[in-house]
Amino acid sequence: VYRHNVPLFARYSRKVYDVSIEDDEKAALEGIKKTQAFFESLGAETSLVKAKVPTDKFEFLAKRATLRGPLGQFVKLTASDIVKIYELAR
Structure with missing residues (x-):
């Protein structure tokens, strides 16, 4: 972003x-x-792997996050954009 x-x-x-x-x-x-x-x-997880988020859930989570349309004020993010971010955050 x-x-x-x-x-x-x-x-x-x-x-x-x-x-x-x-x-x-x-x-x-x-x-x-x-x-x-x-x-x-602060002890916060900085990757999805460390946070134990299964990679096979990325698409589901992205679609759920964008049920009402793209997210974001700075840059509008579609479900596809969010999946790409999840992949980078692994």
Whole structure:
């Protein structure tokens, strides 16, 4: 999703985590890494495998999440988009 607005994610990285990388793409990715590390420090699972979500349920979960239409304010996500995100989050 960050690719839809790299400067926004870079700004988030710089404001929240004091990332000093000038290149927006690299700054955005660093912020994503730091956000993942933050959630891990809280003991939260950061992958669906660690959370024991079975991969054969991805399509069902995505369709259920979008029963009333696409999700999201920043980027509208269809069931297909959500399945792709689940695959990346494995």
